[in-house]
Amino acid sequence: MNDTDTTITLLRESGAMLEGHFLLSSGRHSNRYFQCARLLQYPDRAAAALAPVAARIKADIAAGKLAVDAVVGPAMGGIIVAYELGRQLGLPAFFTERDDTGAMTLRRGFEVEKGQRILIAEDVVTTGKSSRESAAALEAQGAVICAIACVADRRAPGVFGSSDSAIPWPFYAAATLEAANWKAEDCELCKRGLPFVKPGSRKI
Numbered sequence: 676m677n678d679t680d681t682t683i684t685l686l687r688e689s690g691a692m693l694e695g696h697f698l699l700s701s702g703r704h705s706n707r708y709f710q711c712a713r714l715l716q717y718p719d720r721a722a723a724a725l726a727p728v729a730a731r732i733k734a735d736i737a738a739g740k741l742a743v744d745a746v747v748g749p750a751m752g753g754i755i756v757a758y759e760l761g762r763q764l765g766l767p768a769f770f771t772e773r774d775d776t777g778a779m780t781l782r783r784g785f786e787v788e789k790g791q792r793i794l795i796a797e798d799v800v801t802t803g804k805s806s807r808e809s810a811a812a813l814e815a816q817g818a819v820i821c822a823i824a825c826v827a828d829r830r831a832p833g834v835f836g837s838s839d840s841a842i843p844w845p846f847y848a849a850a851t852l853e854a855a856n857w858k859a860e861d862c863e864l865c866k867r868g869l870p871f872v873k874p875g876s877r878k879i
């Protein structure tokens with residue numbers, strides 16, 4: 676199995692990839708919904724899902740293509756991913772989080788040094804918004820973002836617009852996931868009369 680197949684198996688086994696008819700927080704509809712936390716609740720599966728990512732990063736470090744000093748994940752989704760990648764890469768790992776105004780920032784005494792090379796870690800990258808906000812907060816402190824890593828890349832080219840979904844750093848994903856992403860009025864599943872669920876509001 677390739678990395679994507681392995682990761683999809685882990686997501687399915689963990690109940691982290693649901694198939695059906697979903698209303699997303701964006702208001703769009705999809706045939707799949709990812710709740711990566713359900714995979715990450717199992718430390719052995721988190722380690723297995725991220726091992727290929729860590730291996731590719733280590734290979735690029737060894738080849739002189741990449742240099743990393745620390746791993747930083749945007750809360751909540753990035754915290755466990757950053758921790759696990761930090762563990763596998765032998766690097767410190769910490770996180771950014773939103774302050775009272777909603778701005779992504781470093782709290783709890785976490786600091787970056789000027790020129791420190793940061794790997795951003797995420798669970799699922801859909802638009803890359805929280806990663807870019809986290810990166811901006813770190814760059815404002817003088818850090819340099821060297822790459823981004825995630826469990827699942829589910830960016831939908833053409834749906835969010837190229838400028839919004841562009842990731843300006845080397846990108847390491849355990850899996851690239853495909854999911855439909857319809858405007859509500861264009862939803863193929865609505866056209867078939869199938870009821871949708873809003874993840875988070877019920878059992879998921």
Ligand SMILES: [Zn+2]
Binds near residue numbers: 863
């Ligand atoms: Zn629908």
